[in-house]
Amino acid sequence: MASTDLLVWAVIGLLAGVWLFIQGFIWLRQKRMIENIPTSKIRSLAMGLVEIKAKAFKPLKQFLISPFQGKKCLWYKYTIEEYHKTEDSDYWKTIKMGEERIPFYVKDNTGTVLVDPKGARIELPIDYEHRSGFRREAPKRIATFCQKQNVKTKGWFFNKTLRYREYILQPNDQLYIIGTAGDNPYVEDATGQKNEDDIMIQKGENEKFYYISDQPEEDILSRLKWKVVGGLFGGAALMVIGLAYILFRAGLF
Amino acid sequence: MAIGFAIVLTVGIILLLVIIIGWFVGIYNGLVRLKNNIKKSWANIDVLLKQRSDELPKLIASVKGYMKHEKGVLTEITKARSAMMNAKGKAEKAKADNMLTGALKSLFAVAENYPQLKANENFMQLQSRITGIENELADRREFYNDSVNTYNIKIHQIPAVFVANMLGYKDEELFKAEGKDREDVKVEF
Numbered sequence A: 001m002a003s004t005d006l007l008v009w010a011v012i013g014l015l016a017g018v019w020l021f022i023q024g025f026i027w028l029r030q031k032r033m034i035e036n037i038p039t040s041k042i043r044s045l046a047m048g049l050v051e052i053k054a055k056a057f058k059p060l061k062q063f064l065i066s067p068f069q070g071k072k073c074l075w076y077k078y079t080i081e082e083y084h085k086t087e088d089s090d091y092w093k094t095i096k097m098g099e100e101r102i103p104f105y106v107k108d109n110t111g112t113v114l115v116d117p118k119g120a121r122i123e124l125p126i127d128y129e130h131r132s133g134f135r136r137e138a139p140k141r142i143a144t145f146c147q148k149q150n151v152k153t154k155g156w157f158f159n160k161t162l163r164y165r166e167y168i169l170q171p172n173d174q175l176y177i178i179g180t181a182g183d184n185p186y187v188e189d190a191t192g193q194k195n196e197d198d199i200m201i202q203k204g205e206n207e208k209f210y211y212i213s214d215q216p217e218e219d220i221l222s223r224l225k226w227k228v229v230g231g232l233f234g235g236a237a238l239m240v241i242g243l244a245y246i247l248f249r250a251g252l253f
Numbered sequence B: 001m002a003i004g005f006a007i008v009l010t011v012g013i014i015l016l017l018v019i020i021i022g023w024f025v026g027i028y029n030g031l032v033r034l035k036n037n038i039k040k041s042w043a044n045i046d047v048l049l050k051q052r053s054d055e056l057p058k059l060i061a062s063v064k065g066y067m068k069h070e071k072g073v074l075t076e077i078t079k080a081r082s083a084m085m086n087a088k089g090k091a092e093k094a095k096a097d098n099m100l101t102g103a104l105k106s107l108f109a110v111a112e113n114y115p116q117l118k119a120n121e122n123f124m125q126l127q128s129r130i131t132g133i134e135n136e137l138a139d140r141r142e143f144y145n146d147s148v149n150t151y152n153i154k155i156h157q158i159p160a161v162f163v164a165n166m167l168g169y170k171d172e173e174l175f176k177a178e179g180k181d182r183e184d185v186k187v188e189f
Helices: A003-036 A140-148 A217-249 B002-064 B071-086 B089-111 B121-154 B160-167
Strands: A048-059 A075-085 A090-101 A104-107 A112-115 A121-123 A128-132 A162-169 A174-183 A199-202 A211-213
Touching (some): A003 A217, A003 B002, A003 B121, A048 A112, A217 B002, B002 B121, B002 B160, B071 B089
Parallel strands (some): A112 A199, A121 A211
Antiparallel strands (some): A048 A174, A128 A162, A174 A199, A174 A211
16 A cells, blocks of 8 residues: 555544544433433323333324335335445445435333434334346336436446345334423423323434434444444544654654 | 653553443442432432322312221321321321322222212322322332442442542431232221
8 A cells, every 4th residue: 555545544533533432422421311211101101301211103184104114114225326446445325315204203111202303313223135137137116216216227238246134113113212292282381181292202402312223222332332432442542643744754754 | 762762651540540430430320420429319209299189188189078987997097197297307298108108098099989079080199190200209209229239339338438438438328118008908898
């Protein structure tokens, strides 16, 4: 590798280190928040930052239809990636992505509450993946969707090598949610028959942390723990190594 | 050469210090948040205790006419309510709450013997409202105890114990249900 390349990588490493280091503290704060907030029952939700464990139930109005599988869902995200190969490496480049989120209800054994996922970080696993290529066509539904989105699935002669991924949230998915319980704008104040009718889980004005996942709390915490360690120490190490190389190239070593 | 090495070493040490200080600031903020969680969850219980106390005079008024022979039960509720209104501090309130919960259980159990009362819409509404509050109270009690438990464990763990000692944080009391209140109410016919 040319020494100019190395210098560029050192600068990138330094900047990535700064980002990782700051992110490490953000992850640490989120980890502590998840650890410190007890789980509330929907029936007795109080206003403010809350943690609930509940099943996705139904939409406030109408179900969404996922673009690739045509499944009824409450949230979806998709990506279309194109395969690229260079001399040094091969990789998938995202050429199109999108998502749609709508308010939906979740329920536990005590009640049902509305969740507006606007502004939430939603982490759900891939529900569907398909690859099209030389002798493999994309399913009709995906091909039609791509056409609507102006994504070309064919090159000059053959199909492009594309990867289609879809993430969806469906009724009955068990969810872990940490967000702010605030007024439900879809009902008049204090007109709900039950306490939870007047509440909607949303992104808070003061507390911005809003997270939805289908993972158990223990798994989320364990993943965050490694992210914190990696972010703080990995970030610091990247900064030090990047800086050392830059100084070395500047003749200060 | 020496300058470069000195700069890298200084930056390395500063980063390490930032991690250590940041870690401790996080612990400090975490403990403050936990303490506030307890205060908030207690306040959320207090609101429901007040709501329940406010419903009691209406409940007593609605059953008085039907349950002339159950003076004991009604007196218990009135006593428990005054104990609740005069209670100061968490321990006293928890005690009064346990008393009131027990008295209400007895009242609703005895009410089963009065079909006319069971047919009274006003009574049924009040019963359902109070039972709803009782259920919410049970959840919030559990939430409060979880908050206290998390806090009590945290302030004894290393390294949070050092920060907790510095702040003078002590164990918080759980909201306990007395043994008597966990028992089923015996109804004699």
